[in-house]
Amino acid sequence: MKEVSVLVGGKAGDGINNAGAMVAQLFNHLGYFVYIYTDYPSLIRGGHNFALVRAADEPIGAYNDRIDYLVALNQETLDLHLPHCPDCTVIANADLVKSIKSGQTVSINTILKAESAPPITGNSVMIGAFAKAAGIPWEIVGDVFRRHMPKAADENIRVARRAYDEGLTTRPIPAISGPPHTLLSGNEAIGLGLVAGGLSAYISYPMTPSSTLLHFLAGNAERFGLKVIHPENEIAVILMALGSATAGARTAVGTSGGGFCLMTEGLSFAGMAEIPIVIVVSQRTGPSTGLPTYTGQAELRFVLYAGQGEFPRLVVAPADAGEAYTWSAAAMHLAWKYQIPAFVLADKTLSEGTYSVDYDRLTGLPVVDPVLWDGQALYRRYRDTPAGISPLTFPGRKDAVVKVNSYAHDEDGITTEDAGLVTLMTEKRRKKEAQLKEEMTRYPCVSVRGTADATTALLCWGSVRNACDEVAARLGLRVIQPVVLSPFPDQQFSAACRGVQHLIAVEENTTGQLAALAREHGVSTEATILKYDGRPFTPDELRQRVQEVITP
């Protein structure tokens, strides 16, 4: 695999994310697949921020330990990162760094002054200097600025051009063939997937790392005909969403673990009252407030079992932006067919990472329709049927009395404490779960990648799969990734594990939550490789740890 990595660093408020996105687009237009990881503390200003842009000639979804270019907007970036990449090519802002041993400096202030450009264009100076050092043809640089920085493109292009002209090409990056891809963050992909699934309202209280989904949908509300609401707290969020769904609007909510804690009574209500809802939970490092802007995978068990009582739920955990798009749409359709809560379980790495996506090559998933009342017989909201799915209609429908209830209820939605009725209605909800499990056999619930017949396999879920893919490619291993975690895809999982002699779980938590789930379903892991420092596995690090496990 041909690959190159660029780290752009500065202080919070410097626009590091945007600079990283522009560098990524340069690679994209050189024909590379890219992945961007952003690392920032939970601060608005000050503090060290960096964006890591990795480009490769194959699809990737992880950053690695090696850095080839270090674009430093300040001295701190050099101090923190240069010791880890002594051979990298440095492009530094001369105004804020002391002398450098090798590499190039460019003075943002001098160039902005010469071009009479505002301070906000400072990052474009650095991008121009980087592009020249990397030998990226100016046509590509200009084109990327015009496409992706349309506001004040001319000003930015002027300062970038001056930096470009003044710099030297020291470490050229070859263009490779291939069209540019769509660059999407995980949260953007989830948002677009929900829209594709018919989203009508999105309700959310800001919480990292889900907030950019709220921002994305709020910013595109008019484009897609959405209502995007930010209420007083997560309790209101989910209850408002359940009201919205009760009135017939496809609705989703988004949060992180802490916000989801507040949603659990609403979740259980959705389970009992059979209200369709999509819940996006993007994990960060816990417990409690934890590390707000770092990643983790410690909420699988929480999402699987949250809420009092027992009720069916769908849980999907996509690994990259492509899967996030297709499975978010599927989650919405399935939530409405089965009138259940459906989870899209993400994490900071996926939500805020940016991936190369090809719309035309996304895996198409089945589109299922809700079962709607035909208007014939007397409407009973919870009519028992062979599949347990009661035909839906909504308040406002002529001649239907729609009674939705959080108490145990009869088929009409009237509260009951009758033992027989309670049993009947509980079993009605259970039937939906069996039916859903059957339905899911038509979906690719377990992804098998790498060397399909290898006897050593890495078992993983969510964003960790991307690092596993790379390690598996290097070491000739199989990768088994259940995308659907509830209802657990027993058959597909067993099939995926067939012939595996050494199963190694790779997870970003302390207990191996997927490994435990697999054990419950009859598949034991031989070893677990765990990480819980808030940073995602890098392929280099993971390869080393896998090797420690597989070489006795």
Next chain:
Amino acid sequence: MTRNLITPAQNTWCPGCGNFALQHTLKEILAGMENEGRSLDDVVLVTGIGCHAKIADYLNINSVYTLHGRTIPVATGIKLANPQLTVICCAGDGDAYAEGLDHLIFAAKRNIDITMIVHNNRVYGLTTGQYTPTSPLGFKGKSTPTGTTEYPFNPLELMLAAGATYIARGYTRKMPQLAQLIRQGIAHKGFAFIDVLQICASFFNMIEYYQSRVYDLTGHDTADFERACAKVMEWDYNRDAPIALGVFYERALPTFDDRYPIRVVSPEERTRRIRDLFEASR
């Protein structure tokens, strides 16, 4: 279709419970709406959890029997999804003023076009007699056997401060007036708040207390905020004072649901726009 407005569900309120009066009042209002040619298919009743909430089982109209304290967010979601619906919340004082106080304040702040009827019996009935946020100081309940050590809220004062655009108080033993206050609340475009002094025959029977203190607000200018402030503070739900019944304040303001107009984008158009966005990020 003229429907039977009462379901076959067995009524389990205690004899003498003020909820009967509220249910009867709502039933009469609904019947009146139907007589005026309005379809009850467009009415949704949203209840919390508590004695009051059984009304969801008893009234034969669309209903959402939600969770304790959560009528308002559910009702808000319904109204946003379908602004054509008339959404009426029935909540208890534990619901509205304890578990769900944040939602109540935000509903007033947003001016969402729903009607909030608080069955305020000033005691928890379903959990058999504990104090609520409107129980008087020193109230001896099962969780406070030696008497509460905190003053009650004045919910009307709270609602005025939070920006409610219709604030009224009724009493279950003055049913014609109660019906008028609720009807006016439903007709009010915006957040209509009606605190209803309701008798709990089993755990806090205040009939004699209320009978000797209630009076009707007459000649009160409901558009005058300052006057409304003075009037709502006349009785603070604690010390003895005359208890005014009627509309304290009413004002027309844009509603929350009006600010979220439905923008219909066809599925085909959506797909095209999704593709455009993929293209723009290339």
